[in-house]
Amino acid sequence: MRLVLLGPPGAGKGTQASAIVKKYNIPHISTGDIFRANIKEGTELGKKAKEYMDKGLLVPDELVVSIVKDRLTKDDCTNGFLLDGFPRTVNQAEALDTELSSMGLKLNKVINIDADSKILIERAIGRRICKECGATYHIKFNPPKVEGKCDKENSPLFQRDDDVEETVATRINVYFEQTQPLIDYYQQKGLILNIDGTKPIDDIFNTIVEALEK
Ligand code: AP5
Ligand code: MG
Numbered sequence: 001m002r003l004v005l006l007g008p009p010g011a012g013k014g015t016q017a018s019a020i021v022k023k024y025n026i027p028h029i030s031t032g033d034i035f036r037a038n039i040k041e042g043t044e045l046g047k048k049a050k051e052y053m054d055k056g057l058l059v060p061d062e063l064v065v066s067i068v069k070d071r072l073t074k075d076d077c078t079n080g081f082l083l084d085g086f087p088r089t090v091n092q093a094e095a096l097d098t099e100l101s102s103m104g105l106k107l108n109k110v111i112n113i114d115a116d117s118k119i120l121i122e123r124a125i126g127r128r129i130c131k132e133c134g135a136t137y138h139i140k141f142n143p144p145k146v147e148g149k150c151d152k153e154n155s156p157l158f159q160r161d162d163d164v165e166e167t168v169a170t171r172i173n174v175y176f177e178q179t180q181p182l183i184d185y186y187q188q189k190g191l192i193l194n195i196d197g198t199k200p201i202d203d204i205f206n207t208i209v210e211a212l213e214k
Helices: 013-024 031-041 044-053 061-072 090-102 117-125 165-179 181-187 201-212
Strands: 002-006 028-030 081-084 109-114 127-130 136-138 192-196
Touching: 002 013, 002 181, 013 028, 013 081, 013 109, 013 136, 013 201, 028 031, 028 061, 031 044, 031 061, 031 081, 044 061, 061 090, 090 181, 109 181, 109 201, 117 127, 117 165, 165 181, 181 192, 192 201
Parallel strands: 002 081, 002 109, 028 081, 109 192
Antiparallel strands: 127 136
């Protein structure tokens, strides 16, 4: 299964990705997570990416595309993959098409999760993440059993630097300007699966699986 998860910040891409990759035994490739790992390790890539991420802007295509191309050649991608947050510009989508066709491969589906801006802001601001395992919670919609602690690791939860209201608003605007055109791009290829991101987490997952297995 070769999948792309498309949608604005806070739509629930990461949340659904965790469940989808478990079910289909494919790697979860999140460009946002790759950049955050590089920032944590203090790499050159991390330093460059942070300049853009802290402002809510997209990291330049040339930095993103080569990372994904390289990642897709790894052994764990032979069964497929789930791309979360890539592509995000038409340029990136075209580069992905070129790379996949050179490998003799095609995408199976592009899952487009959507919700309105008010919900997206509330979700992003209330998001909390486990430092150890990356599990995602929400203070109101998906709280951990013990406040501020991961259910699995019992370790502290943190808030992303870009999950402050002003930056989230910029990220949403950037999505409308640069990423939303991809819905049409993939619609024309007959790949889009539109998902209502305002439904409960489990219902969304069941809808996605049902559609993928049709
Ligand atoms: P990235 O990490 O990809 O962030 P994003 O796209 O802004 O999306 P989020 O991770 O914020 O949201 P999500 O849809 O994953 O929501 P989640 O499931 O966590 O990118 C960050 C930055 O990196 C970008 O701004 C850019 O700078 C850079 N970048 C990354 N990729 C790039 C690329 N390809 N090109 C250029 N730059 C790139 O859910 C959110 C919250 O809601 C959680 O608390 C969750 O518990 C809750 N929730 C989820 N689903 C539901 C539900 N159904 N009901 C109630 N609550 C829910
Ligand atoms: Mg995410």
